[in-house]
Amino acid sequence: MPVIDRAAQRHHELHGARFHTLASPSLGSEETSVWRVRLEPGTPGLPHRVTREEIFVVLLGSATARLDGTAHPLSAGSTLVLPAGVELALETGAESLEAIVCLPVGGQGVVGDGEPFTPPWAE
Secondary structure, rough: OOOOOHHHHEEEEEEEEEEEEEEEEHHOOOOEEEEEEOOOEEEEEHHHHHOOEEEEEEEEEEEEEEEEEEEEEOOOOEEEEEEEOEEEEEEEOOOEEEEEEEOEEEEOOOOOOOOOOOOOOHH
8 A cells, every 4th residue: 555544544552652653564564664653751761672673763852762771862853773682761851752763564572571572553
């Protein structure tokens, strides 16, 4: 499907974040899942890893990305390239954060020692 109508896009909320699916296999994409994420001010980071490289393009606001414990400030215009297997905790301070996120189809998330799972916004 070359055009995904806004009415077909899905919304999810999890751990203080809102996800708006823009493209995913269930919406017709074959190689890349794309979503918009919004974190409200004061959202604590949930440490997790991904099994494939994930890219965040910050549109609005700011946050701190902790990659394997090392803090990296993010602000509008920043791009975060998260390598597979690196632990990420994305936390906001006084500002919210909005970003577009891309993950190859088949990429999964892992929280702690849990089993890999496909996030519902990437299905």
